[in-house]
Amino acid sequence: xxxxxxxxxxxxxxxxxxxxxxxxxxxxxxxxxxxxxxxxxxxxxxxxxxxxxxxxxxxxxxxxxxxxxxxxxxxxxxxxxxxxxxxxxxxxxxxxxxxxxxxxxxxxxxxxxxxxxxxxxxxxxxxxxxxxxxxxxxxxxxxxxxxxxxxxxxxxxxxxxxxxxxxxxxxxxxxxxxxxxxxxxxxxxxxxxxxxxxxxxxxxxxxxxxxxxxxxxxxxxxxxxxxxxxxxxxxxxxxxxxxxxxxxxxxxxxxxxxxxxxxxxxxxxxxxxxxxxxxxxxxxxxxxxxxxxxxxxxxxxxxxxxxxxxxxxxxxxxxxxxxxxxxxxxxxxxxxxxxxxxxxxxxxxxxxxxxxxxxxxxxxxxxxxxxxxxxxxxxxxxxxxxxxxxxxxxxxxxxxxxxxxxxxxxxxxxxxxxxxxxxxxxxxxxxxxxxxxxxxxxxxxxxxxxxxxxxxxxxxxxxxxxxxxxxxxx
Numbered sequence: 283x284x285x286x287x288x289x290x291x292x293x294x295x296x297x298x299x300x301x302x303x304x305x306x307x308x309x310x311x312x313x314x315x316x317x318x319x320x321x322x323x324x325x326x327x328x329x330x331x332x333x334x335x336x337x338x339x340x341x342x343x344x345x346x347x348x349x350x351x352x353x354x355x356x357x358x359x360x361x362x363x364x365x366x367x368x369x370x371x372x373x374x375x376x377x378x379x380x381x382x383x384x385x386x387x388x389x390x391x392x393x394x395x396x397x398x399x400x401x402x403x404x405x406x407x408x409x410x411x412x413x414x415x416x417x418x419x420x421x422x423x424x425x426x427x428x429x430x431x432x433x434x435x436x437x438x439x440x441x442x443x444x445x446x447x448x449x450x451x452x453x454x455x456x457x458x459x460x461x462x463x464x465x466x467x468x469x470x471x472x473x474x475x476x477x478x479x480x481x482x483x484x485x486x487x488x489x490x491x492x493x494x495x496x497x498x499x500x501x502x503x504x505x506x507x508x509x510x511x512x513x514x515x516x517x518x519x520x521x522x523x524x525x526x527x528x529x530x531x532x533x534x535x536x537x538x539x540x541x542x543x544x545x546x547x548x549x550x551x552x553x554x555x556x557x558x559x560x561x562x563x564x565x566x567x568x569x570x571x572x573x574x575x576x577x578x579x580x581x582x583x584x585x586x587x588x589x590x591x592x593x594x595x596x597x598x599x600x601x602x603x604x605x606x607x608x609x610x611x612x613x614x615x616x617x618x619x620x621x622x623x624x625x626x627x628x629x630x631x632x633x634x635x636x637x638x639x640x641x642x643x644x645x646x647x648x649x650x651x652x653x654x655x656x657x658x659x660x661x662x663x664x665x666x667x668x669x670x671x672x673x674x675x676x677x678x679x680x681x682x683x684x685x686x687x688x689x690x691x692x693x694x695x696x697x698x699x700x701x702x703x704x705x706x707x708x709x710x711x712x713x714x715x716x717x718x719x720x721x722x723x724x725x726x727x728x729x730x731x732x733x734x735x736x737x738x739x740x741x742x743x744x745x746x747x748x749x750x751x752x753x754x755x756x
Contacts, residue, residue: 283310283313283314283469284469284470287467287469287470288313288314288317290467291314291440291467292317294438294465294467295434295438295439296434296438296439296440296441296463296464296465297439297440297441297464297465297466297467298419298440298441298442298443298459298462298464298465298466298467299440299441299442299443299467299469300442300443300444300445300459300466301442301443301444301469301471302444302446302471302473302487302488302491302737303444303446303447303475303487303491303733303734303737304473304474304475304476304484304487304737305471305472305473305474305475306471306472306474307417307442307443307444308334308335308338308417309338309474310442310469311324311335311338311415311417311442312338312339312342312344314413314415314440315339315344315348315349315415316342316344316348318348318412318413319412320411320412320413321347321348321349321350321410321411321412322348322349322350322411322412322413322414322415323349323350323357323407323410323411323413323414323415323437324349324350324351324352324415324416324417325351325352325353325354325357325414325415325416325417325430326351326353326354326416326417326418327353327354327355327417327418327421327422327450328353328564328712328713329353329564329695330564330712330713330714331353331417331418331713332351332352332353333697334713334714335351335417336351339351350411354416354422354426354429355387355390357394358390358391358393358394358429359390361393361394361397361398361403362389362390362393362394362397365397365403368396368397368400368403369390369393369394369396369397370393370396371389371390371393372389375389377690388425391423391425391426391429392425394429395425395428395429395432398429398432398433398435398436399432403436404435404436404437405436407433407436407437408436408437411437412437412438413437413438413439413440414430414433414434414437414438414439414440415439415440415441415442416430416439416440416441416442417442417443418442418443418447418713419441419442419443419457419459420443420444420445420446420447420448420456420457420459421443421447421448421449421450421456422456422457423450423455423456423457424455424456424457426457427457431463434464439464441462441464443459445459445498446491446494446495446497446498446730446733447712447730447733447734448730449708449709449712449728449730449731449734450709472484473485473487473488475715475737475740476740479717479740479741480513480740480741482510482511482513483510483513483514483739483740483741483743486508486510486513486514487733487736487737490505490733490736491733493505494729494730494732494733494754497729497730497754497756502753502754502755503729503753503754504751504752504753504754505751505752505754506750506751506752507745507750507751507752513741513742513743514742514743514744514745515742515743515744515745516744516745516747516749516750517744517745517746517747518746518747518748519724519746519747519748522746524550524553524554524557524558525554525557527720527744528554528557528703531718531742534716534717534718534741534742535702535717536701536702536703536704536716536717536718537702537703537704537716537717537718537719537720538561538703538704538705538706538711538714538716538718538719538720538738539558539703539704539705539706539720539722540706540707540708540711540719540720540721540722540727540735540738541705541706541707541721541722541725542707542722542725542726542727542731543707543725544707546722546725547560547561547705547706547707548560548705550705551659551660551705552597552659554659554703555596555597555657555658555659556657557703558659558703558704558705559658559659559660559661559662559701559703559704559705560659560660560662560663560705561704561705561706561707561710561711562660562662562663562698563710564689565689566662566663566666566689568594568663569663569666569667569670569685569689570682570685570686570689572587572590572591572594572667573667573670573680573681573682573684573685574681574682575587575590575591576588576591576642576671576681577680577681577682580638581613582610582611582613582614582615583613584638584641584642585610585630585645586607586610586611588642588645588646589603589606589607589610591667592646592649592656592664594660594663595658595659595660595661595663595664596649596653596656596657596658596659596660596664597656597657597659598655598656598657599656602622602623602655602656603623603626605617605620605622606620606623606626606627606630610630615630615631615634617630617631626648629644629645629648630645633645637675639671639674639675639681640675642671642681643668643671643672643675646664646667646668646671647668649664650664650668661698661701662698665696665698666685666688666689666696667685669688669696670684670685670688671684673687673688704716708727708731708734708735711734711735711738712734712738714738715738715740716738716739716740717739717740717741717742718739718741718742718743718744719735719736719738719739719742719743719744720743720744720745720746721735721736721743721744721745721746722746723745723746723747723752724746724747726752728754728756729754729756732752732754
């Protein structure tokens, strides 16, 4: 941001800034923090967003004393739990119970709104922060927006976003950018994300965004994809060969395949388990579900549960170990007639009398050591389970409790970001960058999802589609 822009924003009690994808929103946040005189509260929607902001501030050597960065949900939960008498929350509700997740977060937003109706809450905020900065504001649901408006009674607020990237409508009614009660501040922007890698691609995305803009007014639009000097290729579904494309893309540092549904995401991994990794959601609900199963099983049933878990993470389990699976399903440990992979049968017999958690660790470690036979395509899920079992063993708690602790405690979270080939969705890849992006349009994405998917690419885009022409009505 220029000095003049900083002065204009700093002079306002509230401000709203629009910047397209890759046009420097995170850098603007860093500018605002760096030139602040009091600690800034930075809010966003996902842990990936928290990481992105934190990394940018660290890269610029901005003192940690100048900011606090967290998700809107975590911020609201902290205030509700700290002031439960004012938030009126039901402490029996838990985000760990699948049936209670929606109700839990609804009450946290309602509770936070109740807390910030009090003058004393505003005094606490003013004592702690000089301003609130909210990133990706287009993804705020109405309840979150109302909380930010309340906070603005006590602190200056700056919100940044891009209405064209509002893809979180499944979470509730998204805020209407055109009716925000914040002062619109125009700032100079340019496609910084592509300045060094592919400037022409950055300019092309600007034209695509303009073509898609009628969507924001509820109007349909038609676009035809251009090659952009070879940076964009449309590949017919019948011609799409993941392996040959992967070979062609070896020059790129990382590649993401983006599709609409988890099933399609998983199908690609099943077809190419030695290439693409499945991009897990932050919640990673299957980890908790399997953890509960492990906690509740013993004997042959437990071994079967472990094998079922590995089957959900890797190929080849049924093919290579079917004889053992059938014997265990019949509650038998008689493997005398099985000759294939006898070392696995011996491992089962050797671990029968081990403490439960140590037994699970030994079995999972065996699969980890035999990745030539069993190709992991859900490595994050697999290794999170190993971490959970080990943590449970070291802390004398259940695997379920351990998995929740490791997944949701920020200080214990592990990031899995070193996968070269990733199978993902727009909701998961938003805010990230990849050298090459493969967009599967055989099941059409919405206009906003398509824009988000395209703008993840730094250098090259492949679009799997029968046609280069698209009609969007949402």
